[in-house]
Every structure is written in C-alpha cells, then in structure tokens.
Amino acid sequence: MSELDHVGIAVPNLTEALALWRPITGGTESAPEDVPSNRVRVVFFTVGGTHIELLEPTEPGSPIARFLESRGAGVHHLAFHVPSVDRALQEVAERGGKLVDRVARPGARGRRVGFAHPTAFGGILVEFVEGP
Amino acid sequence: MSELDHVGIAVPNLTEALALWRPITGGTESAPEDVPSNRVRVVFFTVGGTHIELLEPTEPGSPIARFLESRGAGVHHLAFHVPSVDRALQEVAERGGKLVDRVARPGARGRRVGFAHPTAFGGILVEFVEGP
Numbered sequence: 580m581s582e583l584d585h586v587g588i589a590v591p592n593l594t595e596a597l598a599l600w601r602p603i604t605g606g607t608e609s610a611p612e613d614v615p616s617n618r619v620r621v622v623f624f625t626v627g628g629t630h631i632e633l634l635e636p637t638e639p640g641s642p643i644a645r646f647l648e649s650r651g652a653g654v655h656h657l658a659f660h661v662p663s664v665d666r667a668l669q670e671v672a673e674r675g676g677k678l679v680d681r682v683a684r685p686g687a688r689g690r691r692v693g694f695a696h697p698t699a700f701g702g703i704l705v706e707f708v709e710g711p
Numbered sequence: 712m713s714e715l716d717h718v719g720i721a722v723p724n725l726t727e728a729l730a731l732w733r734p735i736t737g738g739t740e741s742a743p744e745d746v747p748s749n750r751v752r753v754v755f756f757t758v759g760g761t762h763i764e765l766l767e768p769t770e771p772g773s774p775i776a777r778f779l780e781s782r783g784a785g786v787h788h789l790a791f792h793v794p795s796v797d798r799a800l801q802e803v804a805e806r807g808g809k810l811v812d813r814v815a816r817p818g819a820r821g822r823r824v825g826f827a828h829p830t831a832f833g834g835i836l837v838e839f840v841e842g843p
Contacts, residue, residue: 581735581736581737583715599831602802603713603837627713627715628759628760628761629760652834653834653835654718654835700735701784702785703720703785705735
C-alpha cells in the first residue's frame, strides 16, 4: 500500500492562498521553500497523516504558471510515498504508462521525486516521493 | 489542525479507473457504494492516513457528469475531517466564503457532509466530513 505524501495545489499568490487555507489547516505550515528545478515557491501544511503543498510559480512560462493560465488555481498533482522512485517509475512504464521523468530528480524538502505523465493515471498527474 | 479525510477524483468509468489505481493503492479498496443524493457510485482506497475516493456519475447531467464534460477526469474535491460540519460551514460563511450547503447532509459511508463553494478556497471544492 502506498501512502499519499501530499496533494499539490497550484496557486497564483502564496500569501493570499495561505490566508485562505490557514483556518482549515491550523498552524502547521512549513517555511516557504524555493525549488529552482521546478521554478516554484512552496509551502507544506500537515493535515493528519498527509500534507497539502501550495505551489506558486516563480517565473512566467514555468509549468505551474502554464497550468494556472490554462486551468486556473486547483489541484496540480497527487504525490505518493514510495521506497524507490526509480522503481515506481519503471513499474508505470512496464504497465504501458507514459512518464514525465524516466529517473528520480531532486524535489522539495530534499527528497528524490519523479513524475508519471497524467495519461498514466486517467488524467491525474502523479508524483512519486522517496524516503524517509 | 484538520485532517485530510480524502481526495475525491471524478472518473468516467469506475472499472477502468480501479485498474489504473490498484497498482499504487494495493488491495485496500472498499466495496462500491451508490450515493443517490449525489448521483454517484464511489470506491474508497486507503493511502496511509487518508483516502482516495473515485466517483463515477450514475446519471447524465449530475454534478460529476457535468464536471467530467467540462474539465475531464481529475481531482474534484478535497475533504477534511471536522468535529462538526455545521460549525465548519458556518465558519467559512463568517469569513465571507460562499457555501454550496448551508448545513450538513448525508454523504458516502454514512457520514454527515457539507460542501463550501470553490471560490471560498481559491478554486478548490472543499468538503467537510463529520466523525467518527
């Protein structure tokens, strides 16, 4: 069984989004973190056994900026905790699923991460997150 | 702090969606349940401390059928566990947020549930789920 590590939500403005979500999530938020490889600034809330990640684009034309332009603010991806990102990606490919990343790369919070293509999960962008 | 009770995913076909998600979620799925008040058939997976709900519309023109027509398969809502749905809805209204439900109504799994309007959380449809 995989655990849901977090739900990633694309937001145009982190400060405004934090004000909306704090009444639900309480005072559980992480310090904002820049993730240059994805051109985003992120904050994580702890919500029970999982997390909500708010993602604000740091550059026009970046993946989150383009998502916001085409679909508006909303859930961008679901991230599952796996023992090995490389193996999880390989298993998706072996089932015939398309991948965004063929192998793991550095993500937020110092974790190794990798994305399948949305078509591999019926329209949902799935991220795999490794350890601890 | 609120806990994330589940992530609701709208799918056109429950059987096909189950085949896609089982490799990630393992053998943790509930029996399919019809929720006539929402005109959906649902299945819940356990993914760590939270759940994924797959929602298949049972009627054309129902809310999930319309969501699928306009946006395609994807995350439909995020549900948070609260001690009182009525109070959670009232707190959203007091902050100036719009509501779908003014008071709790019967949902899946025999729970009392209620929805805020997506505008109340920056474009995300939020459900509150009560006890146990």
